[in-house]
Amino acid sequence: MSLNAVSTRLPPWLIKKIHRNEVSLGTKEILKSLDLNTVCESARCPNMWECFSKRRATFMILGNICTRNCAFCSVKKGLPSHVKKSEPSNITEAVGRLNLKHVVITSVTRDDLKDGGASQFARTVYELKKEYSDVVVEVLTPDFRGNADCIKIVAESGPDIFNHNIETVNKLYKRVRPQADYYRSLNLLKFIKDNYPAIYTKSGLMVGLGENRDELEAALDDLITHSCDILTIGQYLSPSRTNIPVAEYVHPDEFKRLEKVAFEKGFLYVMSGPFVRSSYNADQVFNKKCDKEEV
Amino acid sequence: MVEVVVPDLGEDVEKAKISFWHYEEGDKVEKNDDVVELTTDKATFNIPAPESGIITELCVEEGEEVEVGEVIAFIDEENEELELSSEDEEEEDTNF
Numbered sequence: 349m350s351l352n353a354v355s356t357r358l359p360p361w362l363i364k365k366i367h368r369n370e371v372s373l374g375t376k377e378i379l380k381s382l383d384l385n386t387v388c389e390s391a392r393c394p395n396m397w398e399c400f401s402k403r404r405a406t407f408m409i410l411g412n413i414c415t416r417n418c419a420f421c422s423v424k425k426g427l428p429s430h431v432k433k434s435e436p437s438n439i440t441e442a443v444g445r446l447n448l449k450h451v452v453i454t455s456v457t458r459d460d461l462k463d464g465g466a467s468q469f470a471r472t473v474y475e476l477k478k479e480y481s482d483v484v485v486e487v488l489t490p491d492f493r494g495n496a497d498c499i500k501i502v503a504e505s506g507p508d509i510f511n512h513n514i515e516t517v518n519k520l521y522k523r524v525r526p527q528a529d530y531y532r533s534l535n536l537l538k539f540i541k542d543n544y545p546a547i548y549t550k551s552g553l554m555v556g557l558g559e560n561r562d563e564l565e566a567a568l569d570d571l572i573t574h575s576c577d578i579l580t581i582g583q584y585l586s587p588s589r590t591n592i593p594v595a596e597y598v599h600p601d602e603f604k605r606l607e608k609v610a611f612e613k614g615f616l617y618v619m620s621g622p623f624v625r626s627s628y629n630a631d632q633v634f635n636k637k638c639d640k641e642e643v
Numbered sequence: 644m645v646e647v648v649v650p651d652l653g654e655d656v657e658k659a660k661i662s663f664w665h666y667e668e669g670d671k672v673e674k675n676d677d678v679v680e681l682t683t684d685k686a687t688f689n690i691p692a693p694e695s696g697i698i699t700e701l702c703v704e705e706g707e708e709v710e711v712g713e714v715i716a717f718i719d720e721e722n723e724e725l726e727l728s729s730e731d732e733e734e735e736d737t738n739f
């Protein structure tokens with residue numbers, strides 16, 4: 349083995365098996381034929397082949413070009429494309445063809461649009477719920493610059509889960525999410541719970557960006573005081589050399605510890621592990637939360 | 644003969660680096676066993692064998708860059724049967 353090869357290898361718990369088979373290739377084909385973007389592909393998610401092989405995907409609406417410059421994200425930045433009218437119905441068709449029971453809809457951030465893309469979220473949720481009333485719909489939204497009217501448009505379209513990631517601890521916002529604001533993101537979650545108590549709130553954190561334990565625990569406390577029900581915690585992986593580098597590969601035992609700490613702090617459900625992403629196994633996360641509620 | 648191909652690893656990812664071969668030429672692999680480890684800027688992946696058989700060729704060295712869609716190894720599925728019927732593979736034969 350060459351030295352070069354050794355130096356680029358990651359710790360063994362971060363090696364992902366590729367599930368490239370008929371099912372995953374079929375999922376890819378369906379998405380492509382309906383001209384749909386997924387965050388799975390755009391964010392170069394390491395779980396892509398696994399999720400596709402389970403017929404899971406996270407739809408990314410409003411194009412694949414983002415108006416913000418977050419340092420952790422590989423989605424293309426620049427001048428965004430026009431909003432496609434056909435997107436909601438194409439997603440609805442994909443949901444039928446993939447036989448999805450839990451749909452996650454996310455988007456790029458569209459600071460250029462008056463409503464931040466809220467109405468496109470709403471149209472997609474309406475159409476989905478009209479066609480498949482029993483499908484669980486999760487929206488994973490940008491912060492809409494804290495605009496309550498936009499947030500209301502999405503919330504009132506009838507999603508079951510409102511997911512908005514705070515991504516990292518307060519200290520790292522300037523470096524990691526320069527155009528976002530830690531408290532604005534937290535307040536969005538609280539706004540949802542205060543005004544729409546039937547909607548579950550969900551958020552996610554990436555670790556390995558240079559945060560310490562105390563800062564992380566403070567973020568968990570802040571999420572709890574801002575009415576977050578469900579939490580995901582995963583390892584940050586730098587998508588390319590132009591993104592912020594990984595500060596630490598967090599050991600799986602530490603993920604387990606964090607999960608325990610978070611449960612103790614009072615979240616309804618927590619999923620924590622190196623490959624956990626905000627939308628990873630979202631159906632399982634939601635169903636387990638329901639089991640816990642029944643107990 | 645089946646090909647081991649570098650899979651699509653996300654938008655605009657055109658290249659990956661071969662970080663580790665789990666086998667050598669001439670080795671026998673089972674379907675789904677990891678054959679090769681690939682590293683992109685973002686993550687590291689294990690690529691499983693699409694079929695059981697004998698690895699007849701590893702086309703690229705560790706440390707080298709490969710392109711998405713490139714064939715990086717060949718597995719001979721027929722060879723597997725030949726090998727299995729030969730004497731020294733008899734023990735394994737009973738597993739089937």
Ligand code: SF4
Pocket residue numbers: 387388389393394395396397399400404405406625626627628629
């Ligand atoms: S974890 Fe989420 S973003 Fe990643 S592949 Fe799965 S559904 Fe897509």
